[in-house]
Amino acid sequence: MNGAIMNGYVALSYLDLAIAALLVLLNGALSIVFRLGLERTLLLATVRMVVQLGAVGFVLKFIFAQTSPLWTLALALVMVAIAGREVWARQTTPFRGWWAYGLGTATLLFVGTLATGFAVGLLIAPEPWYGPRFILPILGMMLGNTLTGVSLALETLTTIARRERAAIEARIALGSPRMEALSGAMRQAMKTGTLPIINAMAAAGIVSLPGMMTGQILAGIDPVEATKYQLLIMFLLAGATALAVLLATLAGVHLLTDERHRLRLDRLHLRSDL
Amino acid sequence: MLRVEHLAVRGLAPISFELPAGRCLVVEGPSGSGKTSLLRALADLDPVEGFIFLDGAERREVPGPEWRRLMRYAASEPAWWGATPRSHFAPDAETDRLLAALGLSRAMLDQPVAELSTGERQRLALARAVADGPRILLLDEPTASLDAKSAALVEALIVGQLQAGVGVVLVTHDGAQARRLGHFALQLDNGTTGAGDPGHRPTLVTNAEGQSCQS
Numbered sequence: 399m400n401g402a403i404m405n406g407y408v409a410l411s412y413l414d415l416a417i418a419a420l421l422v423l424l425n426g427a428l429s430i431v432f433r434l435g436l437e438r439t440l441l442l443a444t445v446r447m448v449v450q451l452g453a454v455g456f457v458l459k460f461i462f463a464q465t466s467p468l469w470t471l472a473l474a475l476v477m478v479a480i481a482g483r484e485v486w487a488r489q490t491t492p493f494r495g496w497w498a499y500g501l502g503t504a505t506l507l508f509v510g511t512l513a514t515g516f517a518v519g520l521l522i523a524p525e526p527w528y529g530p531r532f533i534l535p536i537l538g539m540m541l542g543n544t545l546t547g548v549s550l551a552l553e554t555l556t557t558i559a560r561r562e563r564a565a566i567e568a569r570i571a572l573g574s575p576r577m578e579a580l581s582g583a584m585r586q587a588m589k590t591g592t593l594p595i596i597n598a599m600a601a602a603g604i605v606s607l608p609g610m611m612t613g614q615i616l617a618g619i620d621p622v623e624a625t626k627y628q629l630l631i632m633f634l635l636a637g638a639t640a641l642a643v644l645l646a647t648l649a650g651v652h653l654l655t656d657e658r659h660r661l662r663l664d665r666l667h668l669r670s671d672l
Numbered sequence: 673m674l675r676v677e678h679l680a681v682r683g684l685a686p687i688s689f690e691l692p693a694g695r696c697l698v699v700e701g702p703s704g705s706g707k708t709s710l711l712r713a714l715a716d717l718d719p720v721e722g723f724i725f726l727d728g729a730e731r732r733e734v735p736g737p738e739w740r741r742l743m744r745y746a747a748s749e750p751a752w753w754g755a756t757p758r759s760h761f762a763p764d765a766e767t768d769r770l771l772a773a774l775g776l777s778r779a780m781l782d783q784p785v786a787e788l789s790t791g792e793r794q795r796l797a798l799a800r801a802v803a804d805g806p807r808i809l810l811l812d813e814p815t816a817s818l819d820a821k822s823a824a825l826v827e828a829l830i831v832g833q834l835q836a837g838v839g840v841v842l843v844t845h846d847g848a849q850a851r852r853l854g855h856f857a858l859q860l861d862n863g864t865t866g867a868g869d870p871g872h873r874p875t876l877v878t879n880a881e882g883q884s885c886q887s
Contacts, residue, residue: 562753564747564749564751565751565752565753566753567717567747567751568747568750568751568752568753569753570717570736570737570740571715571717571740571744571745571746571747572740572741572744572800572801572804573737573738573740573741573804574737575736575737582753656719657736658716658719658736658739659735659736659737660716660717660718660719660736661717
């Protein structure tokens with residue numbers, strides 16, 4: 399409506415936001431007219447979204463203003479910790495003890511650092527290299543995708559190990575080492591973990607216009623330049639997801655078995671036990 | 673020779689026994705008395721305290737997969753990871769010989785596992801278990817779902833293994849079979865009546881040969 403044009407980018411006014419927020423009322427009206435009983439949930443979700451995103455906006459603004467490697471590192475670690483918790487929260491049968499949380503977090507920490515370091519340190523190479531404007535969004539995208547892959551791989555691995563316990567133990571009893579006894583479960587876990595990113599690559603540009611590219615175009619970047627950035631990100635995501643899925647699956651197999659190559663389903667616990 | 677010392681199988685008092693090569697130990701007891709747990713512990717499939725020596729080597733000195741190549745556990749309900757039995761066998765003359773000895777045809781190797789009868793699956797699993805020549809066979813009710821003719825073939829195979837020097841630990845509910853094959857018996861069901869008893873107290877009885885095995 400009345401946005402100031404700076405460098406091709408159109409800033410939104412708070413009035414713009416308020417008008418857009420009216421659309422949520424449509425959702426509320428639907429709930430009331432058809433007695434869906436969702437009004438309270440809708441109100442809560444809307445308020446949460448505004449508060450959460452607002453808070454993130456101010457935190458990022460603060461950290462961007464510092465351009466301090468320490469502040470960037472601190473926020474990056476918080477992001478990894480939250481992503482690691484999310485991996486745990488998505489498991490039907492997480493591992494017992496410290497590994498329940500440590501497995502996903504350690505994988506994401508390693509792969510997130512590697513992929514973000516590769517992208518920011520070698521490819522984009524901004525000045526200064528620790529500029530939070532580059533590191534944090536790229537780390538966020540890496541974590542978001544690898545956590546999906548890792549969650550799916552671990553969930554598949556533990557589900558198959560529980561379902562196919564008799565067949566796996568038959569192989570172990572016949573003298574197979576753990577990697578061989580669990581090879582079927584491992585293959586399925588890695589396949590399930592990497593399929594989403596492969597599907598996302600196949601659909602990119604036709605079915606979906608990736609969020610980052612859309613954002614850059616809205617911010618006034620040349621679409622071809624935005625595409626180049628998006629391709630870089632997709633390649634990174636494919637590599638990072640594959641590496642994370644491989645590491646998490648191998649670690650999962652080692653946690654599901656012991657040094658005597660026994661299957662140790664007692665190291666898992668059902669959510670209902672919690 | 674198999675020597676077991678203070679093996680603390682869950683729910684049982686510690687078990688100790690010796691089994692010379694070419695001998696058969698029959699494990700007897702009601703359902704749930706820990707017979708399968710004992711066989712699984714011997715194959716090192718569950719973490720259990722105590723010592724198991726095979727030809728002088730304690731199980732912890734031997735890598736797990738190598739231990740299970742020597743101490744072969746055959747479950748009462750065999751499981752299969754391939755769609756057909758073929759991938760579970762090495763393509764060699766020994767496989768053919770075993771299948772013939774158990775009254776099975778080679779064509780069964782390429783039938784879907786689900787289409788084989790329970791008895792066929794049980795005999796195929798026994799062939800799979802003895803094919804690579806283990807030192808000890810841990811057999812959990814190997815004739816439970818077999819007719820008399822097939823059961824006789826299985827017993828003949830077990831006798832052949834014993835004659836070749838293989839030690840056998842046999843769980844069976846068939847008393848006549850226990851008398852035919854067993855040189856020793858391990859009872860898992862007596863001494864269980866007292867309150868606060870930690871579990872079934874196993875005793876080892878010897879047969880007519882009079883070899884004592886209880887330590």
